[in-house]
Amino acid sequence: MSGTRKNSMAAVLSTVVTVIFWLAIVLGTFLFIILGIGLIGSLNGGEVDLPLIEARADGVPVGRLxxxxxxxxxxxxxxxxxxxxxxxxxxxxxxxxxxxxxxxxRLTRISIAIALIEAIRMGSVLILAATVDLGEGYVANININLAVWGAVVVLLILAQVFKEGTRLREEEKMTI
Structure with missing residues (x-):
């Protein structure tokens, strides 16, 4: 390439991904605290009295939390x-x-991360269904999400495409 070209769409997508990144961290932390308080309340007879916090978890099965x-x-x-x-x-x-x-x-790591998330989700559903009371009328079903596994395969293919593209570009630089 004769010069570097800025890609504005990539900059926009990077902003979107950054927002999703921070939402995952902030909402994940917030929900972890809320669910943790709910779990404590559920284990404590349905109520939690902490400084500045009074919470009720009446009727919410511990298993769901x-x-x-x-x-x-x-x-x-x-x-x-x-x-x-x-x-x-x-x-x-x-x-x-x-x-x-x-x-x-990086693409390979993304595909492995998505595969691990899905495998852990499936395994945790099996374990929770066998060990925890999820409440009346709630049944944990394991399902295989073909879209997720398809995305894992596509990402692995793209990783190989990027690897080959990088190799070809390096080869091209070496030719006169």
Whole structure:
């Protein structure tokens, strides 16, 4: 390339991903605190009296709060991690040079993170269904989300495309 070209769409997408990153962290933390207080209240007969906080968790089965906490502990950090990797990829795209050697492993890490999030979700549903009372009329069903697993495969393919694109570009630089 003769000069670097700025990509404004990548900058916009980077802003969107940054907002999602911070929402995952802030909402994840807030919901963790709320669900934790609810769990304490549920274990304490339905009420929590803390300084500046009075909460009621009447009629909410402990199992549902545990399930929500498990989901939150898996999803919020997972989303934040995926967003951090995407931000790094988008920064190279915004600079006009996405075929850097670092982006292929980033795509691979994103695919592994998404696969782990989904596998942990499926495993936790099985464990929670077998060990925790989720309440009357609530049944934990495991389902296989083909869209998620398809995204994992697509990301692995894109990682290989980026790896090959980087290799070809490096080869081209070496030719006269």
């Amino acid at each position: 545990v399930a929500a906490l498990v989901g939150l502990v898996v999803f919020a950090p997972g989303i934040a991690y995926v967003c951090s990797q995407l931000r790094r990829i988008l920064s190279t795209l915004a600079e006009g040079d996405p075929f850097v050697p670092e982006n292929a492993p």
